[in-house]
Amino acid sequence: MAALTLYDKVWQQHIVRQEEDGTALLYIDRHLVHEVTSPQAFEGLHMNNRPLWRKESILAVPDHNVPTTDRHQGISDPVAKLQVDTLDQNCNSFGLTEFKMNDIRQGIVHVIGPEQGATLPGMTVVCGDSHTSTHGAFAALAFGIGTSEVEHVMATQCLIQKKSKNMRVTIEGPVGNGVTAKDIVLAIIGKIGTAGGTGYTIEFAGEAIQNLSMEGRMTVCNMTIEAGARAGLIGCDQTTIDYVKGRPFAPAAADWDNAVSQWHELHTDDGAVFDREVTIKGDSIEPQVSWGTSPEMVISINDTVPNPANETDSVKADGIQKALEYMGLDADAAINEVFVDKVFIGSCTNSRIEDLRSAADVAKGRQVADNVKLAMVVPGSGLVKQQAEQEGLDKIFIEAGFEWREPGCSMCLAMNADRLESGERCASTSNRNFEGRQGQGGRTHLVSPAMAAAAAVFGHFTDVTKLN
Amino acid sequence: MNKFQKFTGIVAPMDRANVDTDAIIPKQYLKSIKRTGFGPNLFDDWRYLDSGEPGMDNNERRVNPDFVLNKTPYKYAQILLARENFGCGSSREHAVWALTDFGFKVVIATGFADIFFNNSFKSGLLPIVLNSTVVDQLFEELEDHEDYQLSIDLENQLISNSAGAQIPFEVDEFRKHCLLNGLDDIGLTLQHADQIKSFEQQYYQQSPWLK
Numbered sequence: 001m002a003a004l005t006l007y008d009k010v011w012q013q014h015i016v017r018q019e020e021d022g023t024a025l026l027y028i029d030r031h032l033v034h035e036v037t038s039p040q041a042f043e044g045l046h047m048n049n050r051p052l053w054r055k056e057s058i059l060a061v062p063d064h065n066v067p068t069t070d071r072h073q074g075i076s077d078p079v080a081k082l083q084v085d086t087l088d089q090n091c092n093s094f095g096l097t098e099f100k101m102n103d104i105r106q107g108i109v110h111v112i113g114p115e116q117g118a119t120l121p122g123m124t125v126v127c128g129d130s131h132t133s134t135h136g137a138f139a140a141l142a143f144g145i146g147t148s149e150v151e152h153v154m155a156t157q158c159l160i161q162k163k164s165k166n167m168r169v170t171i172e173g174p175v176g177n178g179v180t181a182k183d184i185v186l187a188i189i190g191k192i193g194t195a196g197g198t199g200y201t202i203e204f205a206g207e208a209i210q211n212l213s214m215e216g217r218m219t220v221c222n223m224t225i226e227a228g229a230r231a232g233l234i235g236c237d238q239t240t241i242d243y244v245k246g247r248p249f250a251p252a253a254a255d256w257d258n259a260v261s262q263w264h265e266l267h268t269d270d271g272a273v274f275d276r277e278v279t280i281k282g283d284s285i286e287p288q289v290s291w292g293t294s295p296e297m298v299i300s301i302n303d304t305v306p307n308p309a310n311e312t313d314s315v316k317a318d319g320i321q322k323a324l325e326y327m328g329l330d331a332d333a334a335i336n337e338v339f340v341d342k343v344f345i346g347s348c349t350n351s352r353i354e355d356l357r358s359a360a361d362v363a364k365g366r367q368v369a370d371n372v373k374l375a376m377v378v379p380g381s382g383l384v385k386q387q388a389e390q391e392g393l394d395k396i397f398i399e400a401g402f403e404w405r406e407p408g409c410s411m412c413l414a415m416n417a418d419r420l421e422s423g424e425r426c427a428s429t430s431n432r433n434f435e436g437r438q439g440q441g442g443r444t445h446l447v448s449p450a451m452a453a454a455a456a457v458f459g460h461f462t463d464v465t466k467l468n
Numbered sequence: 469m470n471k472f473q474k475f476t477g478i479v480a481p482m483d484r485a486n487v488d489t490d491a492i493i494p495k496q497y498l499k500s501i502k503r504t505g506f507g508p509n510l511f512d513d514w515r516y517l518d519s520g521e522p523g524m525d526n527n528e529r530r531v532n533p534d535f536v537l538n539k540t541p542y543k544y545a546q547i548l549l550a551r552e553n554f555g556c557g558s559s560r561e562h563a564v565w566a567l568t569d570f571g572f573k574v575v576i577a578t579g580f581a582d583i584f585f586n587n588s589f590k591s592g593l594l595p596i597v598l599n600s601t602v603v604d605q606l607f608e609e610l611e612d613h614e615d616y617q618l619s620i621d622l623e624n625q626l627i628s629n630s631a632g633a634q635i636p637f638e639v640d641e642f643r644k645h646c647l648l649n650g651l652d653d654i655g656l657t658l659q660h661a662d663q664i665k666s667f668e669q670q671y672y673q674q675s676p677w678l679k
Contacts (some may be wrong), residue, residue, distance in 0.1 A: 016667045017660060023642050025660060027667060029678055037560065039501035050654070053664075065499065079499040086501050123678070130559040130583055144583055147503075148590035156657040158664060162640070164582075177642035194486055195553040195579055219656050228553065230582045251677030259677050294486045294556075315485055315551060322484070413558075415495045422519075432557060433519070434490045440519045 003269035005166045006235055007201045010266070014124050016158055026161045029123040032109045033060040033096070035087040035413070037128030041151035043089040052094055053157040059118050059249075060091050060098040063108045064415045068405035071102055082415065083332050085175075107381020107407040110134040110348035114218065115381055117247025120310050121236045121263040124228065126153055131348045133224040136233035137217035139239055139266040140187040141201070143230040149213040155204050165275040167200040167229070168268075171208035172281040178465035180358065181216030182350060182429065184208060185223040186288035190298040192278060197229030198252035202269060204234050208282040215328030215354035222349045223431050226295040235267035286459065289335050289461050290433045291447040292323035297433070298350070298446070299335055301463045307331035326435055328423065336461050338370055338445075341424040343456040345449050347412035350429035353387050355380075355449040359429075360393045361466060362453035368401030369459030374416070376403040378410040385439075400457065414439045427455035469592050471650040475573065476619040477546030480536055481610050487550060488557035489584060493566040496521055506562055507569030511537060537570070541615050549578040549606055554595075555584025563590045574620050576627070578603050589643045590653075594622060596637045622648060 004012075016025040039062070045052070052058070065080035067073075067205060073082040084101065091098035099105040105112060110131050113119040118450035125135040127148040131445045135142035151160055189196075202224050207222065217234050224232025233239075241260055244250050284301035297320075299305065305324070308331060311317040329338065345351070345359050356379060368375045377397050379385035385407055390396055394404045411415055411418040412430035414437070420426050422441025429452050430437075433444040447455065454462040497509045499522055504598050508526040513519075513538060517530040548567070554577040555563060564587045567575065575588070576596045588595045598606075609629065610616040619628045623642060627635040646653055672679045 005597075017663050019642070021641060023640075023665070025657060027664070027671065036498050043501070048654075075501075083499050083501055120678070122675075128559060128561075132559075144559035144588035145566070146559055146583060146590060147560060148587065152654050152657065155654045156661075156664065158657055160642075160653055160657065194556055195581070195630045198553070198579060198582055203660075223585075225557075228556065228581060255677040259675070262675065272508065294488075315497075319485055413490075413495050415498065429495055432488075432490070434488045434557060436513045437490050438493070440513055 002286060003271035005268045005272045005274065006139060006203055006233055007141065007166055008264060008272070010124065010139070011163055012124055013122065022162055024160045024161055024163065026124060027158055028126050030118060031058045031153050031279040032125065032127035032132070033058055033110045033150070034064060034127070034129065035062045035083045035229060036064045036114045037147050038090065038150055039086045040147045041082065042152040042153060043155060049234070050155045052154050055094060055096055057157065059113065060087060060096050061106055061109050061112055062087050062101055062132050063331045064409045064413065066101050066408040067416055068408050068410045071406055073330060074271060088442055098325055099289050104382040104386065108348045108351060108409055110222065111351060111384065113382030114138065114214070115383060116248070117244055117250030120244060120250065120264050121240055121266050126159065130225045131231050132220040133230065134218050134348060135226065136221040137214060138244070139233055139236035139263070141231055141233065144225065152326065164201045164230070167197060167276040167278065168201045168274045169202055169280070171280050171282045173207055174211060175208045175282040175285050176465060178450065179285050179287060180218035180448040180450060181212050183285055183288045185220045186290065186295070186298045186446060187280060188286045189223065189227045189295045192227055192422060193298045194226060194294050194325065195228045197227040198230045202227065202232040204232060208232060209416045210237065213354055214239060215352040215364040217350055218336070218352065220384070223295070226431055236263045237285045250286070285466055286450065287451050289451065291325055291327065291335055292320070293433055293435050294323070295431070295446060297323055301336055301451070303335060303442040305329050305331060305335060306453050316336070328425070336463065339425070339460045340370070340427045340445070340455050341373050341427040342420060343372060343375040343452050344411040344426055344428040344430065345376070345452050346410050347430035348379070348380065348409070349381030349431045350449050351378060351384065355429065356384070356388045356393050359449040359453040362397045362450050362467065363400040363402065363457060364396050366400055368456050371459045372456055373457040374403065375401060376405055376411070378405045379407045381407050402456065411438050413437060427452045427461065439452055469652065472592060472622050473648040474619065474621045474623065475546065476617050477573065478541050478544050479547040479549050479610055479616050479618050480542040480545035481607060482536065482548055482550040483607060485552040486556055487554050489560050490557055491564040492555070492563040493560065498560055498562055503565055504569060505567035507571070508520055510566040510570045511535070512568065514543045523596045527593055544571070546571055547574045547576065547620065549603070550575060550612060551603070552578045554580050556581040558662045564588050566594050568593050570580050576603065576606065589647060592647065594620070594647060595611060596627070598635065598637060623677060
């Protein structure tokens with residue numbers, strides 16, 4: 001039998017039918033739903049009088065629009081409230097499982113799926129959200145879809161798809177102390193570019209990836225879309241299986257043993273061929289900071305911001321110039337001398353318990369710098385928040401001058417009240433530094449949770465590997 | 469979905485790489501629960517000088533006179549000419565809805581982000597990929613001609629200018645078929661309902677915990 005990649009295997013297991021040109025009808029196991037990209041899909045079902053194909057496949061949660069401050073008041077923005085209410089109504093009328101805003105299990109859709117065991121190895125997982133790639137950490141084929149496809153999955157349990165090409169990114173050897181999953185993935189995006197993965201599914205491999213916890217693996221897979229690939233995945237191993245065991249939606253008893261024996265097959269076979277291979281040495285990766293308005297515009301903490309005069313490609317030079325202007329940075333500026341106004345620790349990239357522990361380690365015994373107007377920590381879910389509070393992390397943050405908030409997407413995309421004002425500079429653990437992403441005119445620098453906490457307490461970007 | 473028919477339209481230039489879906493339609497407009505009405509807020513942060521919120525009267529807002537889609541003839545454009553990695557970022561189909569609501573039927577670029585590319589076909593927007601030499605040439609022609617127009621013939625997969633020069637383009641056969649006939653692909657998939665059911669039967673026998 002031909003040697004297969006992990007992606008080949010999961011793909012093949014889900015083909016319902018295939019046309020001669022390779023167009024496949026792909027079966028979908030898990031459909032995660034949130035309030036922003038679903039209302040038009042539910043409306044489409046209603047209008048065409050179509051039932052849901054398999055409602056058990058759906059897990060819904062409001063996350064983008066929910067406030068991160070006191071929720072007893074409800075949602076004050078009437079437009080946001082209508083959208084969350086619409087999700088509630090649709091879930092009620094179709095009989096779907098939803099964790100409503102005040103449920104302890106509510107949180108960011110890409111945090112709660114794995115947390116509940118609703119994401120399992122070998123599954124196909126979709127959601128009307130590009131960061132669905134997160135779930136690939138579980139050797140699942142997971143990718144974001146648009147609202148028309150949300151409706152398509154609701155009505156048919158399938159998607160019409162063509163197979164992507166295979167790419168493998170290998171991190172050779174371990175990374176240094178203090179270098180995190182976020183730094184690894186930012187370094188990868190810096191190397192291959194934001195369109196480098198377009199048309200591919202990326203498998204992440206190598207010692208530094210295997211050494212990551214599931215939280216770290218989710219961070220890496222989460223940002224696959226920032227490298228242009230819809231899906232990123234990592235082979236299943238004992239770390240994966242240990243994480244899944246005992247979670248509410250995970251199989252139990254005899255099913256568990258059968259599932260585990262199937263999951264042991266979820267890795268790339270020796271000798272399988274990839275269309276593209278990229279290798280990065282783990283010890284070459286330093287803590288990363290994005291300087292521009294695209295995630296590929298990223299440098300190491302001890303580097304300087306690029307100079308467009310050194311770029312020969314005119315479209316790229318123009319892009320660097322535009323980004324410098326938007327970001328209010330000078331060419332050749334040292335990034336560790338850049339001061340920040342706000343700090344955001346949260347998002348589907350970095351709001352899990354390990355992320356909060358790592359930020360708290362830096363914040364402990366220190367104080368948010370005077371020039372930092374707001375430093376906020378937004379846990380990924382109610383259960384993450386509860387766990388952090390049991391560990392006393394909330395107290396560490398609050399004593400250091402951080403705000404401790406309720407779970408949601410928050411200032412990653414600023415659909416709720418959490419946002420940057422024009423010109424404000426933010427150290428953010430989120431995933432996108434696009435113009436206006438965190439508020440019109442806001443300036444986002446993507447970093448790891450430890451680097452964000454260090455920026456908060458020192459007031460400027462600081463190499464966490466050099467802290468005591 | 470309307471049938472995609474041959475047309476001739478004004479081309480507007482968007483001369484930058486990595487135009488992301490946050491730029492195409494900023495997040496505050498995603499709070500809408502409708503599919504329509506996004507056109508006035510297409511490229512909102514670039515198009516207006518003040519910051520916009522849902523429900524504002526856009527006619528009362530301060531328009532950025534330097535932004536391409538605020539200029540004549542581009543405010544009537546039906547074809548957008550762009551660069552590499554157009555539509556990157558979020559999966560929001562609202563980006564496609566905003567483009568079509570404005571009046572665009574085609575985006576020509578050297579490359580598209582996968583999710584945006586996929587979403588386009590679902591809402592009647594045709595994304596055309598051309599190599600960078602041809603795209604460079606189109607940008608040059610556009611600069612040299614006021615009121616630059618192109619004709620798009622999906623059936624024959626040809627772009628032609630007023631001088632009669634033709635550029636062929638590639639498109640997936642199934643997607644072309646759906647666009648030309650205005651087909652709803654949910655309806656097409658449901659024609660295979662029995663096959664989906666028999667797949668499920670076997671699948672859940674093998675992995676009952678997934679049910």
